[in-house]
Amino acid sequence: MTATTVRSRAVSASPATGRRGMRPQKVLLTALLTVLAVLTAVVFILPALWMFLGSLRPGNQVIESVSPLGWHTLVPSSWTLDNYAALFGELRFGRSMANSLLVAFASVLLGLLISVPAAYALSVLRFRGREAVFAFLVVGFMIPFEAIAIPLAQFFTDWHLNNSYIGLILPGIGNGLAIFNLRQSFRGVPASLREAAFIDGASDLRIMMRIYVPLNVTTVINSALLIFLAQWSSYLWPLLLISNESTQVAPIAIARTFTDTQVNFGQMFGGTLLISVVPAVLLLFLQRFFARSIATSGEK
Incomplete structure (x- = not known):
């Protein structure tokens, strides 16, 4: 194998190597953007979800469940449709x-x-x-x-x-x-x-x-x-x-x-x-x- 052949193979292989080197960076950027999008969606959805679940619990329990913060703040301990029946x-x-x-x-x-x-x-x-x-x-x-x-x-x-x-x-x-x-x-x-x-x-x-x-x-x-x-x-x-x-x-x-x-x-x-x-x-x-x-x- 001549030196010219080795050099040409190295040159032809370098773009692929560069693409393989860039691929992890693109994957990482995509993952970061996905996480950011999910967090943004959660920030916007949580108030609406809390409002919906709050409408399914007795009215006096909505504010009582706010403090201290926990899963009970979002998920009702008791479910009822009385609020919609009254509306x-x-x-x-x-x-x-x-x-x-x-x-x-x-x-x-x-x-x-x-x-x-x-x-x-x-x-x-x-x-x-x-x-x-x-x-x-x-x-x-x-x-x-x-x-x-x-x-x-x-x-x-x-x-x-x-x-x-x-x-x-x-x-x-x-x-x-x-x-x-x-x-x-x-x-x-x-x-x-x-x-x-x-x-x-x-x-x-x-x-x-x-x-x-x-x-x-x-x-x-x-x-x-x-x-x-x-x-x-x-x-x-x-x-x-x-x-x-x-x-x-x-x-x-x-x-x-x-x-x-x-x-x-x-x-x-x-x-x-x-x-x-x-x-x-x-x-x-x-x-x-x-x-x-x-x-x-x-x-x-």
């Missing part, structure tokens, strides 16, 4: 959940009927004062709702809209952040598409529904979620406007687990968990549309 029994939490769903979905429907045309007008149409209207809109949704809730509730009471679904829905349909998101997304649509549609005889309404909305499905869904979550988690406005138990929403029903003498943490945990499940299921259902709309937008 759907004397507290009528089922009706409150139905009221929240009605208010939230009605607000989404009416809100999109307002937000989509408003965003289209602010992004596409040319009219005097358009930028001033947009600036007023931006300032409007930056003002905390709590700052105007009390005088607005007085107006609604004077208009006999208290204790009504209409009174709960109306403040949620004018979501400035949803209009802002849609407007910024609509501006990304090439103007040539609108011009070509105009040449074919399409109206602005048809252009908006057949071009702008399909190309911005992700933003439309995102705006719908903004409106839904704002109404679903609303507490102050229903508290100010609703005194009738038949039209109370879920967050107010949870507040009824507090009394002057005690707090039933088991019922509170159960109600809070049920309220959290609804948007979580909604997000899991809608994530397919996010991915599909991104892919179809890229193809178009």
Whole structure:
């Protein structure tokens, strides 16, 4: 065997040797990232798991089990469904959940009927004062709702809209952040598409529904979620406007687990968990549309 042959074999073998040397480092890095991901998941899951298991124990045992910390803090020593029976029994939490769903979905429907045309007008149409209207809109949704809730509730009471679904829905349909998101997304649509549609005889309404909305499905869904979550988690406005138990929403029903003498943490945990499940299921259902709309937008 000549020296040239030995040298060539050594050179040809060196990349494989380098790859074998790098493999343990990649395995170690993967293992560290996996452990980090698992720890992060545990940190986020533990509060929800504690809330779920706490709802399955007698309400007075939830806080008693916190000190000292141990397995009994998380795992109940006695299991019961009395908290859920009380929620759907004397507290009528089922009706409150139905009221929240009605208010939230009605607000989404009416809100999109307002937000989509408003965003289209602010992004596409040319009219005097358009930028001033947009600036007023931006300032409007930056003002905390709590700052105007009390005088607005007085107006609604004077208009006999208290204790009504209409009174709960109306403040949620004018979501400035949803209009802002849609407007910024609509501006990304090439103007040539609108011009070509105009040449074919399409109206602005048809252009908006057949071009702008399909190309911005992700933003439309995102705006719908903004409106839904704002109404679903609303507490102050229903508290100010609703005194009738038949039209109370879920967050107010949870507040009824507090009394002057005690707090039933088991019922509170159960109600809070049920309220959290609804948007979580909604997000899991809608994530397919996010991915599909991104892919179809890229193809178009």
